[in-house]
Amino acid sequence: MSFDVYPALYLFAAACFILALKWMSAPATSRRGVITGEFGMLLAVVATLLRHEVVNYEWIAAGLILGSAIGVPLAMLMPMTHVPQRTAISQACGALASALIGTAEYFRQLPHGFTMGALVLETLLGFLTFTASLMAFGKLQEVLPSRPITFKGQNIVNLGILGVAVVLGGSLVLHPENTFIYPIFVLLALLFGVLMIIPIGGADMPTVIALLNSYAGLSACAMGFALDNKLLIIAGALDGSSGFILSIIMCRAMNRSFTNVLFGGFGQLQTTVAGQEARPVRSASPEEAAAILGDARSVVIIPGYGMAVAQAQHKIRELADILTKRGVDVKFAIHPVAGRMPGHMNVLLAEADVPYDKLIEMEDINGEMAMTDVALIVGANDIVNPAALNDPNSPIAGMPILDAYKSRTIMVIKRGMSPGFAGIDNELYYMDKTLMLFGDAKTFTASLVKELGSNHH
Amino acid sequence: MNYEFGFYVFMLAAFLGFELIRKVSPLLHTPLMSLTNAIASISVVGAILISGEKDASTLSRVLGFIAVTAATTNLVSGFLITDRMLKMFKKREPAKK
Numbered sequence: 001m002s003f004d005v006y007p008a009l010y011l012f013a014a015a016c017f018i019l020a021l022k023w024m025s026a027p028a029t030s031r032r033g034v035i036t037g038e039f040g041m042l043l044a045v046v047a048t049l050l051r052h053e054v055v056n057y058e059w060i061a062a063g064l065i066l067g068s069a070i071g072v073p074l075a076m077l078m079p080m081t082h083v084p085q086r087t088a089i090s091q092a093c094g095a096l097a098s099a100l101i102g103t104a105e106y107f108r109q110l111p112h113g114f115t116m117g118a119l120v121l122e123t124l125l126g127f128l129t130f131t132a133s134l135m136a137f138g139k140l141q142e143v144l145p146s147r148p149i150t151f152k153g154q155n156i157v158n159l160g161i162l163g164v165a166v167v168l169g170g171s172l173v174l175h176p177e178n179t180f181i182y183p184i185f186v187l188l189a190l191l192f193g194v195l196m197i198i199p200i201g202g203a204d205m206p207t208v209i210a211l212l213n214s215y216a217g218l219s220a221c222a223m224g225f226a227l228d229n230k231l232l233i234i235a236g237a238l239d240g241s242s243g244f245i246l247s248i249i250m251c252r253a254m255n256r257s258f259t260n261v262l263f264g265g266f267g268q269l270q271t272t273v274a275g276q277e278a279r280p281v282r283s284a285s286p287e288e289a290a291a292i293l294g295d296a297r298s299v300v301i302i303p304g305y306g307m308a309v310a311q312a313q314h315k316i317r318e319l320a321d322i323l324t325k326r327g328v329d330v331k332f333a334i335h336p337v338a339g340r341m342p343g344h345m346n347v348l349l350a351e352a353d354v355p356y357d358k359l360i361e362m363e364d365i366n367g368e369m370a371m372t373d374v375a376l377i378v379g380a381n382d383i384v385n386p387a388a389l390n391d392p393n394s395p396i397a398g399m400p401i402l403d404a405y406k407s408r409t410i411m412v413i414k415r416g417m418s419p420g421f422a423g424i425d426n427e428l429y430y431m432d433k434t435l436m437l438f439g440d441a442k443t444f445t446a447s448l449v450k451e452l453g454s455n456h457h
Numbered sequence: 458m459n460y461e462f463g464f465y466v467f468m469l470a471a472f473l474g475f476e477l478i479r480k481v482s483p484l485l486h487t488p489l490m491s492l493t494n495a496i497a498s499i500s501v502v503g504a505i506l507i508s509g510e511k512d513a514s515t516l517s518r519v520l521g522f523i524a525v526t527a528a529t530t531n532l533v534s535g536f537l538i539t540d541r542m543l544k545m546f547k548k549r550e551p552a553k554k
Contacts, residue, residue, distance in 0.1 A: 017496050017499075018473060018477070020492065020496070021474070021477040021478065021481075021489075021492070021493070022477055024477075024481055024485060024488070024489050024492055025477070025480040025481045025482065025485075026482060026485075027482070027484065027485060027543070027546045027548070030485060030488065030543045030546070031540065031543045031544070033492070034488075034492060034536060034539050034540045034543060035540075037492060037495065037496060037536065037539075038536045040496075041495070041496070041498070041499070041501075041532060041536070044499060044501075044502055045501060045502070045505070048501075048502045048505045048506060049505060049509075051506070053506060053509065053510060053511070054505060054506065054509030054510070055509060055510070055511045056508070056509050056510065056511065056513070057509065059508045059509075059518055059521060059522045059525070060505050060508050060509050060521075060525055062522065062525075062526075063504070063508065063521075063522050063523075063524075063525025063526040063529060064525060064529050066526045066529070067525065067526040067527065067528065067529020067530040067531075067532070067533060068529055068530075068533045070526070070530045070533075070534075071529060071530040071531070071532065071533030071534035071535075071537070072533055072534070072537065074530065074533075074534040074538075075533065075534040075535075075536075075537035075538040075541065076537060076538075076541070078538065080542070080545075083487060083491070083538070083542070086491075086534065086538060087490060087491055087494055090491075090494055090495075090530065090531045090534050090535050091494055091497075091531070093498075093527040093528065093530045093531040094494065094497045094498050094500060094527070094528060094531035096523070096524070096527045097498070097500045097501065097503075097504055097523075097524040097525075097527040097528035097531065098500040098503070098524075098528075100504075100520045100521075100523055100524040100527070101500060101503040101504055101507055101520070101521070101524050103520055104507045104516065104517045104520040104521055104524070105503075105507065107514070107516055107517070108507075108513075108514070108517055114460055209490070210490065213490055213493060213494055213497070216494070216497045217493065217496075217497050219500075220497050220499055220500045221467060223500060223503050224463070224467075225460065225463055225467075227503055227506070228463070229502065229503070230463070230466050231499065231502065232499055232500070232502060232503065233463055233466050233467050233470065234466060234470040235496050235497070235499035236497065236499065237466075237467050237470035237471040237474055238470055238471075238473070238474040238477075238493065238496060239474075239493045239494070239496050239497040240471065240474070241470075241471045241472075241474030241475045241478065242474055242477075242478045242489070242490075242493040243490075243493065245474075245475055245478045245479060246478070246486060246489075246490065249483075249486075334483070334484075336483060341486075341487055341490065342483070342486035342487060342489075342490060343483060343484065343485060343486030343487035343488070343489070343490075344487055346483075346484045346485070346486075346487065346546075347487045347488070347542050347545070350542070350545040350546045350547070351545045353545075353547065355547055355548055356484055356546050356547065356548060357548055359484060361483055361484075
């Protein structure tokens with residue numbers, strides 16, 4: 001009797017999502033991309049509300065209002081350094097939604113065959129991504145220890161739990177009426193999510209967050225199959241492939257395999273090696289460092305997670321400005337895995353008003369490093385560690401690094417001599433041309449700025 | 458009920474996703490992740506369908522309500538923070554100052 005408009009709106013929404021990703025490719029069009037994505041999502045929600053199956057609006061309205069009330073402050077009040085945590089918690093919400101919908105759908109119709117298979121996949125991925133994202137959030141927020149926690153036989157236990165969950169899921173597909181199995185299946189999926197993240201160190205978070213993003217997308221995709229909804233399939237597949245390709249990029253940037261990231265327990269073995277013998281290093285005061293920086297012709301600043309922790313990005317930009325004014329050529333070198341999520345450093349420096357054409361990717365800047373007067377390393381460690389190139393036994397062997405060691409002078413702003421996240425000692429610190437600038441990244445940079453400012457006239 | 462068709466849609470969308478994402482500059486990887494994270498909140502569609510049903514059981518209603526809330530949180534915060542980040546990316550120091 002009545003003509004349904006929602007399929008047409010869904011089609012438009014899917015087109016919007018595709019355009020959103022297309023426009024995301026360059027900074028000039030990226031904001032248009034977000035607006036298109038928002039519009040697509042609005043179309044999807046409105047179209048769904050218009051469907052004749054939807055008759056009861058109170059609970060929906062309450063959920064939409066409550067969700068917005070949580071979502072707005074989450075987005076607007078989070079400092080930019082906390083973007084990885086926000087992404088993790090938001091991912092947890094999305095995955096939980098997907099898992100609960102699958103659960104409700106299961107108890108509503110106890111479906112058979114293909115639909116049940118899709119539901120099992122949806123809830124498995126949803127629940128495990130939920131707890132895994134919460135764990136990732138805990139590690140990033142440092143509520144939980146961010147070093148990997150490992151125990152003997154961990155991988156066997158983890159895979160065993162996943163295996164049992166999959167078998168139970170399979171049995172549910174064959175006999176959906178065995179509802180008592182379902183809660184066990186859910187518990188195992190939740191447990192696997194927790195155990196999966198425990199052995200993963202903070203430095204591997206960029207890969208893991210990208211991978212969880214992919215899982216959340218695939219869960220939405222499976223929901224699309226269960227509900228026979230093409231829009232969900234398309235949006236889920238876009239998200240799934242995006243997360244997957246990003247985690248591959250991250251793995252490549254570390255010269256590691258997926259298996260190594262997920263099962264490697266990376267970074268807990270070397271902790272005992274560091275700090276056995278105190279080797280001499282050269283350190284410098286802010287005055288000395290400022291004098292060298294002021295006389296340099298070219299300076300490359302290499303930021304790492306330490307810059308984010310110290311919230312030093314604004315002071316770093318001031319330093320870059322003051323050097324530029326004195327005629328120094330200042331650039332920023334960005335390693336793909338610097339920070340705790342893909343592109344983390346770019347966002348922080350953009351927040352501090354560093355123009356993005358000053359942010360140079362690793363492949364493009366490495367050729368210039370030998371001609372650089374000063375490489376200023378701020379809170380980065382493993383991504384400039386020459387052991388990756390020289391020491392085949394190093395845990396980071398083969399990882400592409402920023403060639404800071406080639407520059408004429410190396411300055412490292414660092415709190416103390418403690419090893420980096422992977423717990424590996426860094427040869428760079430002991431080189432003759434290296435000056436260690438001990439102190440908090442923000443305070444030290446501020447004193448550099450002060451020195452250079454007062455020298456100027 | 459045509460699953461085969463669904464798989465074709467999935468395959469095409471996944472390939473398209475790979476091609477589109479590969480072109481994204483590493484500069485924008487963080488906003489890209491929050492955008493795709495926001496798009497994954499499309500599960501709000503399923504959540505609305507579950508909660509809005511005519512004779513839904515209490516279980517469905519409660520699960521649906523939590524799902525709508527969680528998906529909306531993901532949706533709203535995902536899109537807002539993506540935009541907030543992208544606003545900060547500037548090519549040169551703005552002329553006015």
